[in-house]
Amino acid sequence: MTAAADGVRLVAVGIGQLEVTNERSTVLVAYGLGSCVAVTAFDPMARVAGMVHVLLPCSEGRAASASEPGRYADTGIDELLRRMSELGALRSRLVLKAAGGASVLGAANGEKFKIGERNAEAIRERLRHHGLRLAAEDFGGESGRTMELHSATGRTFVRTAAAAPHEL
């Protein structure tokens, strides 16, 4: 699925990063989400696509840095919505999806802070705050995920190391 056809631009959205585009032939991709969560937004009318790659659940009042606007779930969602609007997306039309928040170190042994679970909850909570909710999600489990959003169609795909890609 990442086999980009001619003319398709693949944009990797790294940890803490955020990308929005109104180009029709871009694929936004977040590789290897462990406890991280990627949130995608798509306005099918304005054809604006965005993705934020969140590391931690809560900014606790810290301002999001310019270099890592997507570091925290709360400020990351706020910034994603703002940047989508700038490109002409309407909140009421946004299709929001998210994936990640796994316990890749083993739920029994590692991750006593349960960052993955808290990231997922923080995303839902912040969207609720804006009167929004996820249309689809793929959270939890013990496998890392890679998530893609195709700006031409708004279709999103998730894959793990072990399983074939599936559409979200």
Add this chain to the structure above:
Amino acid sequence: MSESNERIREILGAVAQDGAARAGRSLTGLVGQDIRIHVPNVRLGTRADTCDAVGGDTAMVLGAYLGMSGDLEGHVMLLFPEKRALECVDLMFGRPVGTTTEADEMAKSAVAELGNIVGSAFVNALADHVQLMLHPSPPTVVHDMAIALVQTIYAEILARGNEVVMIDTVFEDRNGQAAGLVIVAPDPHSLPRIEELAA
């Protein structure tokens, strides 16, 4: 990053030498042939450094994770690029390197045992060094994209540091060598204790 992290790197460097010697003895006893473990390089690394050391962000890695609890808390993870892990499995089974070609259940079980031996030896060496009670958890086999595993450790400790201790770890027997990486990441609230105790 900070001076205190540098001090912790020094402490854990000494502990790594001791842990490697212990793990080598355990492994030799387990497999019935002489296996030595070298730790030629101990350094602090960022998330990117850690992933680069095992083949890059999106490289498939195989290894084992152990949690450390007791008087100090933290994370220990042995990681190999997938192919190196399989070579190490061959060393453990006394077979020519290259015999194991797939990360099947047998290979994963061997990697779990290897992680258990190396991780526990390291935790026990640290416990002796700082004279505290420390307990390694049972190992979890990890088989995933490097960044997914490394990112998760960083998220767990991120309240304070941006760097973890990276220990290059080389397993060697008469048939050959296989190199992996041990990551040690104390929980933020345990860092001052380690500095204090080792002062």
